Amino acid sequence: MAVSVLVTGGAGYIGSHACKALRNAGFEPITYDNLCTGWAEAVKFGPFEQGDLLDRARLDEVLAKHRPVAIMHFAALSQVGEAMREPGKYWRGNVSASLNLIEAAVAAGVKSFVFSSTCATYGDHDGVVLDENTPQTPLNAYGASKRAIEDMLKDFGASDGLSSVIFRYFNVAGADPDSEVGEFHQPETHLVPLILDAIDGKRPALTIHGTDYPTPDGTCIRDYVHVMDLVDAHVLGLRYLLDGKVAPGGHEVFCLGTGNGFSVREVIDHSRHVTNRPVPLTEGPRRGGDAVKLVSGSEKAISVLGWQPDRSTLPQMIGDAWRWHQNGGYER
Numbered sequence: 001m002a003v004s005v006l007v008t009g010g011a012g013y014i015g016s017h018a019c020k021a022l023r024n025a026g027f028e029p030i031t032y033d034n035l036c037t038g039w040a041e042a043v044k045f046g047p048f049e050q051g052d053l054l055d056r057a058r059l060d061e062v063l064a065k066h067r068p069v070a071i072m073h074f075a076a077l078s079q080v081g082e083a084m085r086e087p088g089k090y091w092r093g094n095v096s097a098s099l100n101l102i103e104a105a106v107a108a109g110v111k112s113f114v115f116s117s118t119c120a121t122y123g124d125h126d127g128v129v130l131d132e133n134t135p136q137t138p139l140n141a142y143g144a145s146k147r148a149i150e151d152m153l154k155d156f157g158a159s160d161g162l163s164s165v166i167f168r169y170f171n172v173a174g175a176d177p178d179s180e181v182g183e184f185h186q187p188e189t190h191l192v193p194l195i196l197d198a199i200d201g202k203r204p205a206l207t208i209h210g211t212d213y214p215t216p217d218g219t220c221i222r223d224y225v226h227v228m229d230l231v232d233a234h235v236l237g238l239r240y241l242l243d244g245k246v247a248p249g250g251h252e253v254f255c256l257g258t259g260n261g262f263s264v265r266e267v268i269d270h271s272r273h274v275t276n277r278p279v280p281l282t283e284g285p286r287r288g289g290d291a292v293k294l295v296s297g298s299e300k301a302i303s304v305l306g307w308q309p310d311r312s313t314l315p316q317m318i319g320d321a322w323r324w325h326q327n328g329g330y331e332r
């Protein structure tokens with residue numbers, strides 16, 4: 001029988017792709033999701049247990065039923081704009097919820113934990129390429145909440161022997177090339193799906209948030225990673241933990257980016273080429289909480305985990321997202 005892994009947020013964008021990668025790697029992904037932003041239809045690769053991370057009794061029940069060997073924790077609120085307006089929602093929904101999950105995991109005897117952290121924990125660093133050792137000075141409650149959860153994992157490692165792999169993601173884009181799952185947020189706030197919406201008339205235009213940044217074309221620079229590459233890294237990180245390569249109670253941090261930065265305007269240009277259609281545009285003010293440039297080195301993930309982010313080119317990510325955009329989507 002396949003070994004179970006509890007996947008929180010398994011009905012969401014990255015979590016659903018992770019479930020597919022886990023299933024393909026021979027694990028049984030158990031999705032735990034409250035469907036507040038996820039989709040029941042996205043749960044295709046293993047059992048679904050609906051539940052909230054703040055519901056400890058439900059968590060205990062699911063952990064006792066499936067006895068997962070590890071937890072992959074994706075469930076989170078992740079919108080920078082919302083985090084600026086409603087920080088309490090982020091401290092409760094990300095930090096309190098994760099504390100509940102970690103305590104339940106420890107009580108159930110789980111020893112391996114894979115955590116989705118973010119480059120938003122870094123804040124602005126004057127355009128330097130970020131790596132695992134860059135100081136974390138987040139600009140918003142989203143980044144601050146994720147940094148707090150990283151700290152929590154280190155503390156529970158020391159107290160209870162919970163070992164963790166922490167991935168700091170850069171900008172995730174693209175979709176499953178088979179279009180079984182893809183990116184579908186409501187409301188949508190992410191650049192690539194919003195560009196595709198503008199291209200096919202689902203929105204009047206894409207608004208560029210800020211054109212006066214100190215970058216060559218005035219727009220923010222991000223490092224885009226294909227969601228399939230990202231979830232491959234999670235399977236490698238899980239194996240790394242299960243093979244005992246992280247000391248009991250230890251943790252290992254990996255940045256998942258490509259080392260290449262692209263401006264908002266460059267992403268728009270690539271989208272125009274890939275779809276062969278115009279992108280209706282408007283220019284708006286800066287969005288609060290946005291860093292100027294977030295680009296990562298990924299040497300550690302490549303050398304230590306053997307990660308190969310081969311699909312993380314803009315044409316491939318936008319092409320896969322466009323195929324999903326035209327064929328996919330979920331219904332409540």
Ligand code: UDP
Pocket residue numbers: 080171189190191192194206207208209210220221222264287290
């Ligand atoms: N962005 C934009 N218009 C939009 C959405 C996003 O100009 O409608 C910009 C945003 O300011 C940032 C980049 O695109 O510089 C990526 O934003 P996204 O929300 O996709 O990811 P984030 O960097 O916040 O994780």
